Amino acid sequence: MQGQGLSEVLDEVWRSGQPFVAVERPVQLNYHAPGAPGYFNFVYEPLRGEQGQVVAVICVAVAVTDQVRARAQVQTLNEELAAINEELRATNEELGDTNNRLTRTNADLDTFVYTASHDLRAPIANIEGLLEALREQLPPAALQAELVPRLLAMMQGAVERFQQTLVHLTDVSKLQLYQSQPPEPVDLPALAEAVRLDLAPLLAATHATLVVNLAAVPTVSFSPKNLRSILYNLLSNAAKYHAPGRPPVVALRGCRAAGRVLLEVEDNGLGLSPEQQGRLFGMFQRLHDHVEGSGVGLYTVKKIVENAGGTITVRSQLGVGSTFTVTLPG
Numbered sequence: 001m002q003g004q005g006l007s008e009v010l011d012e013v014w015r016s017g018q019p020f021v022a023v024e025r026p027v028q029l030n031y032h033a034p035g036a037p038g039y040f041n042f043v044y045e046p047l048r049g050e051q052g053q054v055v056a057v058i059c060v061a062v063a064v065t066d067q068v069r070a071r072a073q074v075q076t077l078n079e080e081l082a083a084i085n086e087e088l089r090a091t092n093e094e095l096g097d098t099n100n101r102l103t104r105t106n107a108d109l110d111t112f113v114y115t116a117s118h119d120l121r122a123p124i125a126n127i128e129g130l131l132e133a134l135r136e137q138l139p140p141a142a143l144q145a146e147l148v149p150r151l152l153a154m155m156q157g158a159v160e161r162f163q164q165t166l167v168h169l170t171d172v173s174k175l176q177l178y179q180s181q182p183p184e185p186v187d188l189p190a191l192a193e194a195v196r197l198d199l200a201p202l203l204a205a206t207h208a209t210l211v212v213n214l215a216a217v218p219t220v221s222f223s224p225k226n227l228r229s230i231l232y233n234l235l236s237n238a239a240k241y242h243a244p245g246r247p248p249v250v251a252l253r254g255c256r257a258a259g260r261v262l263l264e265v266e267d268n269g270l271g272l273s274p275e276q277q278g279r280l281f282g283m284f285q286r287l288h289d290h291v292e293g294s295g296v297g298l299y300t301v302k303k304i305v306e307n308a309g310g311t312i313t314v315r316s317q318l319g320v321g322s323t324f325t326v327t328l329p330g
Contacts, residue, residue, distance in 0.1 A: 013044045013057050020044040024068055039068040120166055128159045181223030183308075189214045191224065192252060195231045199239065208239045208248040217254035220261055222328060226304045230263075233297040234324050238267035243319070259330040260310075266323040272316040280314060301326075 013020050021044075026037040041062045049055040135143075135152060142148050192212050196203070203210060220227065235250060242248035251266045272280065281302040305312045309329050316322035 009044055010057050013046050014054050017046050017048075017054050019046065024064055038063060038065045040064060116169065124159060124162050124166070128163075131155055131159065181226050183221045183223055186220050186222055186224050186227055188217055188220050188227075188254060191228055192231060195228060195235060198232065199236055202236060202239050206239050206242055206248055208242065208250055210235070210239075211249065211251045214252065214254040217256060217261055217263075220328065221330075222308065226308070230301050230304060230326060233301050234265040234326075237297065238265055238269060238322075242267070242269045243271075243321075256330060261328040261330055263326040263328070264323055266321065268321040271318040271320045271322055272314070273318045277314055277316055281312070
């Protein structure tokens with residue numbers, strides 16, 4: 001009886017004696033805004049007399065407007081969520097493609113940097129040899145001229161700076177290798193002792209005291225080579241950048257917190273200003289020119305730590321000292 005009017009429905013129920021149900025029929029009522037009808041479920045039920053004949057038809061109307069509109073809102077939300085999910089899927093695919101391109105680009109750049117630094121060694125060595133031959137061939141009178149010694153010294157300095165730049169580039173190109181080192185259980189106190197032995201000449205030259213307390217973290221799951229690089233860079237910097245006028249004291253501590261490993265290297269050295277702290281982990285950053293260094297040590301440490309899912313922070317006060325905190329996965 002779909003599409004029938006009220007009189008037709010009543011007639012059919014009266015004639016057939018069968019009830020009729022109409023579900024979610026829209027009805028425009030005075031209390032509904034134009035264009036926004038109410039919805040009802042209608043049940044037409046025949047009433048029978050003593051002889052079983054139909055004597056009347058009753059109609060029960062149940063308002064279901066809220067349910068209909070709620071279901072429509074849910075359907076709209078589902079459609080919107082489906083559209084958002086499709087956008088996210090497309091965005092994730094795009095990000096994946098971009099990440100793959102960046103990975104290939106980084107690998108190409110690493111290869112280029114390594115190749116360039118390697119291939120340039122021979123030409124700069126030739127220039128250095130030619131410069132030395134020039135010194136030997138110049139007559140004594142020329143060597144005593146006002147500008148010649150100065151120019152030779154400037155040329156030698158340029159050669160040495162170029163050679164140092166090649167060393168820096170080689171160090172940077174090794175970062176890709178650091179990322180591929182698999183983790184394994186590392187005896188941290190034993191590793192710290194090996195680093196201390198490597199730094200023994202520096203510690204002796206600076207009269208530094210190294211205090212190690214790693215009883216709380218005897219074993220760490222990490223790449224041994226990468227962990228050694230972290231400790232070596234932090235401990236050597238702590239000794240090198242000591243404050244004049246007081247013996248350097250360097251402390252290496254370790255503990256576990258919230259399922260992670262915390263390593264701290266504290267010193268009483270020169271310390272860093274807020275401006276210096278902001279530049280500390282940049283590539284080729286030299287904050288103190290009186291100490292020899294490549295300017296890539298802390299940059300390398302930061303990359304190693306972050307690639308492993310960790311963090312590195314510094315607290316420092318100029319003229320008092322610095323504390324580096326490395327957080328690693330437990």
